[in-house]
Amino acid sequence: MSTGPDASGRHRWDDRESPEADAMAEVFNRFTLDSGRRGRRRKRARDEPEPQVPPQPAADPPWPSAEPAEAPAMSAPEEASQEPETAATYIRPYAWTGGRTRSNHRLELETLVSTSESCHPARLQRLEHHSIAELCRHPRSVAEVAALLDVPLGVAKVLLGDMAEMGLLSVHQTVNENGSTSHLLLMERVLSGLRRL
Structure with a gap:
């Protein structure tokens, strides 16, 4: 039992134990989770005889053959060994975006993007x-x-949006939900052509 902090601020244990502490320690020592269920299982296990499993004869190891063994064919060097080790320098894609998941531009899956005329390697x-x-x-x-690029779609949207803000990419308009009549006519012509096939 602790007697409280001494002059150095440390707690010291009192070697003189009270009867209450002994009784409490005894209760905690007996206490276990699911103690009632384990006792019943043990009693059942003692009452029921253990099933006898016949021993399995050990399999004899195969004898070596008298013929010389052929050496395994050497495989061609893997292509992966020619590539530099990139595992140590792998950067998670969301680190490229600084953890951002949204772009300031509305970019759909089908939105077309291309480099603008002002996209120079120096920029x-x-x-x-x-x-x-x-x-x-x-x-x-x-x-x-x-x-x-082998990156998640959200990362690609953020990177493309950043480049569009810097003027490095041109974002082409996509067909919106309302659709113009010329796009609807084109889709009808394509659909009728597919039906004729």
Whole structure:
């Protein structure tokens, strides 16, 4: 039992134990979770005889053959060994965006983006921007960029939005939900052509 802090601020244990402390310690020593259920299981286990399992004969190891064994064929060196170790330098995609998950631009899956005329290598600040500029020389959808960069869609949207704000990318308009009559006519023509097939 603790007697309280001494002059140094430490608690000291009193060697003289009270009968109350002994009784309390005895209660805690007997207490276990599910103690009633274990006791019943043990009694049942003592009452029931253990099932006898016949011993299995040990299998004899195979004898070595008299013929010389062929050496396993050497496999060609793997392509992975030619690539530099990237596991140690792997950066999580959301670290590229600083943890941001939304872009200031509304970019849908099918939104087309391409590099603008003002996109020069000197203006590209980050490695990801160089990769995106290379991919978007020709118009590509946001989904394509995400797949080719092998990053989650949210990360691709943030990176593309950042580049669009800097004027490095052109974001092409997508067909909105209302749709213009020319787009509806085009879709009707495509649908009728598919039906004729």
